[in-house]
Amino acid sequence: MLDRARHMRKEPTEAEAKLWSCLRAGRLNGFKFRRQVTIGTYIADFVCPSAKLIVEIDGSQHAEQTIYDAQRTAFLVGEGYRVIRFWNDEVLGSCDDVIEAILHHLTVASPLPGALRLSLSPAGRGFVGGPT
Known part of the structure; x- marks a missing residue:
């Protein structure tokens, strides 16, 4: 697992590299x-340990693996983390908005329930999906 995380740090996706620079x-x-952090049997894209916040950057394959992602998120939430998700194209096209949303969640006092997919598109701005 650690070898895979190291490999992922050395070869980030374009969206991961852009967000990491911020x-x-x-x-x-x-x-x-920290990036590509192992938590249990999973690797989280970005983790802010002091805020117990995980930021996930998802590619198109995640649209087809919702059950796996829900199980993964449930485990991470069970470990005390809050999880927020963005699509690759949101990071690449609206990185300032993604950073603003992350900053908001870093400064929120109450924990978020589970994982939230944030949509930054003008038509669907705000939270979309995620358990309540």
Whole structure:
């Protein structure tokens, strides 16, 4: 598992590399993130340990693996994390909006229920799906 996480850090997707350039080294209001972190049998894309927040960047394959993602999210939430998700194209096309949403969730006092897919499209801005 650790070897796979190392490999994923060395070869990030375009969206992961773009977001990492904004999150690394405490660049987001001093919040420190780690990338490709193993938690149990899963690898989380970005983790802010102090806020117990996981940021997942999903490609198109995630549209077809909803059951796996729900199980994965349930495990991560059970470990005390909040999970937010963005699509690759949202990071690539609206990175400033993604950063703003992440910052909002870093400063929210109450924990989020489960994983939320954030949609930044003008037609569907806000939370879409996710358990309540």
